[in-house]
Amino acid sequence: MNSIDRKILECLQEDAGLPVADIAERVGLSKTPCWRRIRHLEESGVLRRRVALLDRDKLNLGVTVFVGVKTSKHDVKWLEEFAKVVVNFPEVMEFYRMSGDVDYMLRVVVPDIAAYDAFYQRLIQRIDLTDVSSSFAMEEIKYTTALPLAYAG
Known part of the structure; x- marks a missing residue:
């Protein structure tokens, strides 16, 4: 895992619903390489799932x-x-x-x-x-x- 992966994970922890294009822009990648990294994080189990946080x-x-x-x-x-x-x-x-x-x-x-x-x-x-x-x-x-x-x- 490198600094780009950590930035992607920070974005997803903040808002798992962000479009890939927005994440890519924030981390300094184009859309396709960013999408590939997200898929790799999912497949490796680092990114377990994406959920909605509700107001208790x-x-x-x-x-x-x-x-x-x-x-x-x-x-x-x-x-x-x-x-x-x-x-x-x-x-x-x-x-x-x-x-x-x-x-x-x-x-x-x-x-x-x-x-x-x-x-x-x-x-x-x-x-x-x-x-x-x-x-x-x-x-x-x-x-x-x-x-x-x-x-x-």
């Missing part, structure tokens, strides 16, 4: 909850079952296995606390958990989907 507040999804999960089970079979349960909840935006005080962390988006409680009840009915702690985001100070491309090699 306008869609009545203004509550973000960070859910820390502890379990006494640490075997592969349990993790596979837990993952199957969690990935089927549309409210779960992100799901991580962690080091430190909690075993797993989820970022959940819901309209309100009642909706979160309903989510929580469905979760604990489907899988055995040792401890679940929920932290409600009071204010979103920074949110981005753009990766820091200065590190890309």
